[in-house]
Amino acid sequence: MTPGRLLLTGAAGTVGTALRQQLRGFLGDAFPTIRLSDRHDLGTAGKGKEIVYADLTSFEEVRTAMEGVNAVIHLGGIPDEHRYKAIRDVNVDGTYHVLEAARQAGVGRIAFASSIHTVGFYPRAQTISPTVPVRPDTHYGVSKVYGEALGRMYWERYGIEFVAVRICSFQQRPNDARHLSTWLSPRDAAQLFARAVTVPGVGYMVVAGISGNTRRWMSPEGWDALGYVPQDDAETYAAEIEHLHGDPGDLTEQRQGGIFVNSGYTGLAGKEQ
Ligand SMILES: NC(=O)C1=CN([C@@H]2O[C@H](COP(=O)(O)OP(=O)(O)OC[C@H]3O[C@@H](n4cnc5c(N)ncnc54)[C@H](O)[C@@H]3O)[C@@H](O)[C@H]2O)C=CC1
Numbered sequence: 503m504t505p506g507r508l509l510l511t512g513a514a515g516t517v518g519t520a521l522r523q524q525l526r527g528f529l530g531d532a533f534p535t536i537r538l539s540d541r542h543d544l545g546t547a548g549k550g551k552e553i554v555y556a557d558l559t560s561f562e563e564v565r566t567a568m569e570g571v572n573a574v575i576h577l578g579g580i581p582d583e584h585r586y587k588a589i590r591d592v593n594v595d596g597t598y599h600v601l602e603a604a605r606q607a608g609v610g611r612i613a614f615a616s617s618i619h620t621v622g623f624y625p626r627a628q629t630i631s632p633t634v635p636v637r638p639d640t641h642y643g644v645s646k647v648y649g650e651a652l653g654r655m656y657w658e659r660y661g662i663e664f665v666a667v668r669i670c671s672f673q674q675r676p677n678d679a680r681h682l683s684t685w686l687s688p689r690d691a692a693q694l695f696a697r698a699v700t701v702p703g704v705g706y707m708v709v710a711g712i713s714g715n716t717r718r719w720m721s722p723e724g725w726d727a728l729g730y731v732p733q734d735d736a737e738t739y740a741a742e743i744e745h746l747h748g749d750p751g752d753l754t755e756q757r758q759g760g761i762f763v764n765s766g767y768t769g770l771a772g773k774e775q
């Protein structure tokens with residue numbers, strides 16, 4: 503891929519902070535400049551980085567952040583279930599702003615932080631491929647389905663390559679039994695996102711965003727094409743965490759989405775307004 507400028511949205515967040523620290527090690531010579539963007543404080547940029555603040559809900563601000571950009575890692579957004587309108591403004595409209603501004607700027611590749619919650623209602627007993635029908639567990643999950651679908655349209659219509667990484671549980675280390683299946687370590691996240699924006703000829707792809715977990719519920723389809731070889735496996739921590747789970751009779755323990763399958767904010771009534 504041609505060297506140039508990579509835009510990282512959501513750079514002040516949990517995943518963004520880790521990528522900010524570790525991405526360069528996996529990018530090699532690609533993208534000499536990483537542009538960090540968020541609406542919250544990003545501190546000082548550091549070597550090879552620059553900062554452009556933008557609120558995802560403002561198309562004009564996103565368009566300014568996109569000037570001179572060749573590829574995007576889009577992490578910015580609300581990362582959990584929330585009021586429908588907030589999800590719509592930031593995750594739905596905001597993701598549209600990113601893709602449309604990218605199209606206008608001539609961006610060639612976008613990697614998108616999708617989520618396990620696109621498929622959260624699948625039973626844990628089932629190993630799923632990235633191509634199974636979606637079963638979102640929340641409005642949040644639906645917003646990620648929208649992002650994946652929008653990416654598909656921008657690939658088909660405009661030839662912008664798009665890799666949706668269905669991140670499961672990004673954590674410094676796995677903390678409970680569910681994470682034995684869902685953990686994505688910081689260094690594996692950095693490798694996966696770096697490959698998602700550098701490996702040539704990917705077209706459109708949805709991949710599991712997990713480490714090389716022995717007990718994974720998602721198949722590794724697409725990892726070969728990206729050349730992603732995870733370095734971590736949550737199994738290393740099994741003895742410390744496998745007893746940390748809820749009642750096996752609860753839906754939250756039976757479905758891949760965990761507590762999200764039973765979260766609040768389910769509609770427009772009452773507190774959801
Ligand atoms: N942490 C995880 O395990 C998972 C994360 N993801 C996705 O990865 C992405 C990053 O997640 P985290 O770092 O955990 O979340 P985070 O909340 O720590 O980071 C999200 C960032 O987006 C920014 N943001 C929110 N609204 C914005 C707006 N209107 N304008 C500009 N920036 C805005 C926030 O300021 C924040 O820095 C999210 O899209 C999330 O849905 C998906 C699956 C799992």
Ligand SMILES: O=C(O)[C@H]1OC(=O)[C@H](O)[C@@H](O)[C@@H]1O
Pocket residue numbers: 581582617618619669670671672684759760762
């Ligand atoms: O389900 C999970 O483990 C994770 O999934 C997500 O999409 C969320 O952004 C994160 O806050 C959760 O912890």
